[in-house]
Amino acid sequence: MLRAFTYHQPVTVQEACELLAYYEGNVRPYAGGTSLLTLMKQGLFHVENLVNLKRLADLRTIEKEGDGTLTIGALVTHRALELSPLIHEYLPLLSEVEHELANVRVRAAGTIGGSLAFAEAQSDPPTVLAALGAEVRLQSARGERWVSLDEFYVDYYETVTAPDEILTHVRIPAAPPRGGAAYVKFCNRGRSDKPTVGVMVALMRSMPSGSTTAAETRSPARSGWEACIMLGAVGPTPIRAVQAEACLIAEGLTPTGLRAAAAAVAESARPVDDLYGSAAYKRAMARVMARRALERAMQRAGLA
Ligand SMILES: Cc1cc2nc3c(=O)[nH]c(=O)nc-3n(C[C@H](O)[C@H](O)[C@H](O)COP(=O)(O)OP(=O)(O)OC[C@H]3O[C@@H](n4cnc5c(N)ncnc54)[C@H](O)[C@@H]3O)c2cc1C
The missing domain is CATH 3.30.465.10 (Uridine Diphospho-n-acetylenolpyruvylglucosamine Reductase; domain 3)
Structure with a gap:
């Protein structure tokens, strides 16, 4: 049941900030309410003052x-x-x-x-x-x-x-001129549900292409590509999979490199057992999603 609270409707950001400062910890801003009001209606969270931000054009x-x-x-x-x-x-x-x-x-x-x-x-x-x-x-x-x-x-x-x-x-920031990015998620409770695992890959050229051939591009030493790999829903915060990125630098954007990176992603994940699945299941799915995200990012970068 929704408990009583005082509702504030500021019209400037300054006014909203002053309300937050005035009520100290006993206040929350809210925008769409899709998450906060749901928790309050379920009785899982309560605060005495709500500051509606919707009028801040x-x-x-x-x-x-x-x-x-x-x-x-x-x-x-x-x-x-x-x-x-x-x-x-x-x-x-x-x-x-x-x-x-x-x-x-x-x-x-x-x-x-x-x-x-x-x-x-x-x-x-x-x-x-x-x-x-x-x-x-x-x-x-x-x-x-x-x-x-x-x-x-x-x-x-x-x-x-x-x-x-x-x-x-x-x-x-602006996307690098020649790069490719892809986000692949797995939702085991239906397509419109929150992700069980999400993997984002951003590939960026790290040096001018010059006369690099396709074969050189794929080789470890001359790949000329850097990757940022970020994992979602398999830890308390988004996790940067630095070991997986290192695998791509060492092995290049080759089948071996992709396999090693996907395995390293699974190692970097810090999942817990919950309603979305067991930790082991999420770890296994992180590996699969990582492989797909890498392949899609490569396609978008013109590398596959
Ligand atoms: C059925 C359902 C399915 C969903 N599926 C997905 C999904 O697939 N993927 C996904 O990513 N999300 C999903 N969500 C989550 C939801 O979309 C987000 O959490 C939502 O965008 C939160 O925005 P809001 O404006 O509604 O936040 P609110 O509910 O208004 O606020 C959420 C929290 O953020 C704080 N807050 C809000 N705005 C600000 C601000 N400007 N400054 C400081 N604090 C602020 C509030 O104090 C509160 O703590 C789903 C939610 C529901 C209900």
């Missing part, structure tokens, strides 16, 4: 800067990202990820800021955006700061956000 924009950086306001919904022409053109992978997230009802209400701030392990955007080198802007009455998603997540449902801070924007 400044946080609904999607902008592209001259250098290709995309800056997305925290209140932009999953649905708006899925349909945005700007995102389609400059970051089609994000449109694709948003299209596969939950169902249209959740996408229409849930926001990108809520998704990142909630820090639920079983979610897609944190894994994808962390691999793309994104950072978030946190604002309070005390000032503002930018934090890389690498440093943002601390533990299950825990980030570095202070109780008086609001996540206002996420900034995603």
Whole structure:
């Protein structure tokens, strides 16, 4: 049962920040409410003051800067990202990820800021955006700061956000000119459910192509490609699979390299037994998803 709370509706970010500072720990901001209100209705969480962010029009924009950086306001919904022409053109992978997230009802209400701030392990955007080198802007009455998603997540449902801070924007650097990225997830409870395992691979050229031949591209020493591999839903936070990345550097983007990287991904995973499956099952699926994500990223980079 939903217990009584006081509802605040600020119209500026400053006003929202002042409310968070005034009520100290006994307050929460909320946006789409798809996660927070569900927990409150189930009696799993209670707070005496809720600060509705929905009237903060400044946080609904999607902008592209001259250098290709995309800056997305925290209140932009999953649905708006899925349909945005700007995102389609400059970051089609994000449109694709948003299209596969939950169902249209959740996408229409849930926001990108809520998704990142909630820090639920079983979610897609944190894994994808962390691999793309994104950072978030946190604002309070005390000032503002930018934090890389690498440093943002601390533990299950825990980030570095202070109780008086609001996540206002996420900034995603321009994709490298010749690269390829893919996110592959496995949902064992239906396509529109949260991921059991998610693997994101971003391949980037690490040196000019020069006269490198196709054979050289695939060889370990001359591959000229770097990978960022990020795992979601198999640990408390998104996990960067550095051992798997090292396998690709050592073996190149060859069948041996891909096999070794996928095995290393399974080793990096830190899954637990839960309603989504046993830890062993998730580890095995992480390996399979990693292989698929690597192959898809290679196709998109023109390497397969
Ligand atoms: C049925 C269902 C299926 C789902 N499937 C998926 C899925 O497949 N993949 C996936 O990734 N997610 C999925 N989700 C999760 C959901 O989409 C996200 O958690 C959602 O985007 C959260 O956004 P919100 O705006 O609703 O957040 P809210 O519920 O409003 O808030 C969530 C938390 O974030 C905090 N918060 C919100 N906005 C801010 C802000 N701007 N600054 C600081 N703190 C903030 C709140 O205080 C709260 O703690 C699913 C949810 C449901 C209900």
